Amino acid sequence: MFIVDDIQTLRARLAEWRRESLRIALVPTMGNLHAGHHRLIEHGRTRADRVVVSIFVNPMQFDRAEDLAAYPRTMDVDLAQLRELKTDLVFAPASDTIYPQGMENTARVVVPRLGDILEGESRPGHFAGVATVVTKLFNLVQPDVAVFGEKDYQQLLVIRRLVAELNFAVEIEGLPTVREPDELAMSSRNRNLDADKRNRATRLYACLRALGDRIRDGERDFDRLQAQTMRELSAQGFRVDYVSIRDASDLSVPNPQIVDLVLLGAAWLGRTRLIDNIRVTLMDSRLSPIIRRSSAEGPTTDIQPSTHMRKHT
Template identity: 50%
Template sequence: MLEIDRIFPLREQLSSWRQSGQSIALVPTMGNLHAGHLSLVDKAKTVADRIVVTIFVNSIQFVAGEDFASYPRTIGQDRAKLAAIGTDILFHPLEEEIFPESPEQHTTVMVPSLDNIFCGKYRPGHFAGVATVVAKLLNIIQPDVAVFGEKDYQQLLVIKQLVRDLSMPVRIIDSPTVRESDGLAMSSRNIYLNAEERMIAPMLFQVLSRMKDEIINGNSAYTEIEQRAQDELGQAGFATEYVAIRAANNLAEAGTGDLVVLAAARLGTARLIDNVVIRR
């Protein structure tokens, strides 16, 4: 595995692969890799010849009061995990390589229709930060495909929208959420859960799954389903930000097409998000 921290040598290597007819997949991450991240790499290996994983803790997607300074940085362990599963390049740039000037002066990419709803409402500016750095990584690497997890569902839709709107020649591929044995969605921030909270945390997925079952069984009283779920989470100790049933393709009001049931809630110092999709 090559480890590169500068744009110019990265592009030189990618150019040589393209000239030999090899396809390239990108897996962007912020590091502290777990089995969910590694599943994205495995997915990428099924659709491209060469795999580039990026590790960049993106300061502009953290809002005031969040954990940018304390976000787990485990580059040594991450490097070993990526090498073990056959990653071709680890691109691990310094902030000044991505933002030669201050991040505050950098051009910003925003997807207005998704920017300030749900997670965007509670984390103002977060999705503009994500969209800006993902757009930059896509331009730097120019992959044939990029793989993103379904756990961060709103983020996935933001990225698909920016690729469509900016006519980027890249295919965005979803990869299913990877869960612990008790159903908790894997997340780098699960380490913030104490032992008691960790016992409670799987209830988020359980509640979403019951909502899905109700809808599949014909209950279309979505507001009532959402409220019951929020009450149940509150009684269990979650500080719920939202529980919502929405159109799966754009998070608009639910219609007759596919749906997504999504939620965000705090449990102690951990902010948990999860979702389940209903195909119909």
């Protein structure tokens, strides 16, 4: 396994592989690896001849300095795991390698609308940081395929749009969320939960599943359903950020013809912020006309369901 922290060495190694016509997969990470990352890497192996894993705690995507400082750095443990997974190359650059002019003087990649809603609204500038570092990694590695998890569902869609609009010749593959035995989505942040909060954390996914069941059963008052789910989470000790029912293809507000939905939730337990999502595919398009699009999303119509519900604190 090659461990590289500079761009010149990275490019030299990749050039050797390309001369051999080897297919390259990229799995971008911020380290602190767990079984969810392992699944992405293992999938990358099935799609390419060589797997590159990047480890870079990207300061540009953190909206709070304390969150960046608190993010666990576990490089030695991560490298041991990557050796076990037979990773071919680890790219672990320093911040000044990625941002040689400093973040304030770095050109940024912005994905309008899709990067401004939901997580983008809760964490201003977050997706500009994600899109910028992913663009840099794609330019440096030039992978044939890049693998991401669906747990960060909005991020996956942002990256798909970035690739389409900037004409990157890379296939983007999204893998289903890997869960603990009690169905909590695997996340590096789970390590910050004490025993009580860890037990309660499973309620986020449980409440989203219950919301999905109500929609499948024919309920279509999305405002009421979202508010109900938020109350259920609050009763479990969460500080709710948002619950949203969206078109799974682009996170727009669903219209009566949309049958593929994604239900997204974000909430805090103490100082730990958790996100999760669940897909709901309807057998028909019986969306009720009683919910209207909010003025923030555009002109109202008689058949447009509402946007997401957000709790302001």
